[in-house]
Amino acid sequence: MSVYSMTGYANVVSSVADHDAELPEDSDTPGASRKAGSGSVGAELRSVNSRFLDLSFKLPDEFRGLEPAFRDLLTAAFKRGKIELRLQAQRTSDSAWPQPQPDQLHTLARLEGMVQNWLPKAGGLTVNEVLNLCRQSAPSVKLDDIALEAVRQCVEALKDARAIEGKRLADIIKDRLKQLRELAAQAEPLxxxxxxxxxxxxxxxxxxxxxxxxxxxxxxxxxxxxxxxxxxxxxxxDVDEEVQRLKAHLDEIERLLRKGGEAGKRLDFLIQELHREANTLGSKAAALELTQISVSMKVLIEQMREQVQNLE
Missing domain, CATH: 4.10.860 (DNA Excision Repair, Uvrb; Chain A)
Structure with missing residues (x-):
């Protein structure tokens, strides 16, 4: 399992055409079998480090009712981090030329004939009037399902981005672990x-x-x-006890990195313990070489702390 960074970004655009959205078969709207207009939803997720899971939403009013569903998707996928979800909706059916359907035209012809039977002086429908009536009778594009799908895809994209960043951070931490082991080996014979x-x-x-x-x-x-x-x-x-404890902490950090998952809090605690052992080693230093090793260790441990604080 991977370790995940709490820092990441993802954006996804999902459209009606992508999902082949259609009206319900039992709709009584003329032309109900045709496509339900066109539209799209853009989802954007930004994530930074935080001690806990902190969610914020910036949604159009039409999607406010979906906030609990969005919250469930995010809490199921992430455990820590300050995450912001933004949604934007676009509809193109209102400005596009309508595509009159045969049943629409049949209905308009029937209604026109009925009116002219009662009112012989009534004029016939113009092409512009027919197009406007077809546009008005077209069902509005409902984007709730598209929005949910966009957020699902965006969540997966953010997980991938956080996994990639987490691997990079883990590689940096492993490099520092290697250097700390080398310093510990140098300290033992001193x-x-x-x-x-x-x-x-x-x-x-x-x-x-x-x-x-x-x-x-x-x-x-x-x-x-x-x-x-x-x-x-x-x-x-004698610093043998401190060196052995330091090695044990290094082993545990490596184990947690291999195991993956939610390792950030545990790793942060181990970093504090490493710092404690390095301080004790420095306070017991009876040679300049040990003092220099202690200082070098604390520099490496602080670099590890900066990376660990970004892990989930």
């Missing part, structure tokens, strides 16, 4: 080296102290004292 150097310093200082007091302390006692101090120092600067 602590024993620092302890060894400090132990040598302790021994040198105790030997100097031994000479200063004129040999009242035996060399064995001085060495034992130096080793105890070195052991206490090693405990204070």
């Amino acid at each position: 602590v024993p080296q620092a302890v060894q150097r400090q132990q040598e310093r302790f021994l040198a200082k105790y030997q100097e102290a031994l000479q200063a007091v004129g040999g009242n302390v035996t060399p064995e006692a001085a060495q034992e004292r130096a080793l105890n101090e070195a052991a206490a120092y090693a405990l204070r600067i």
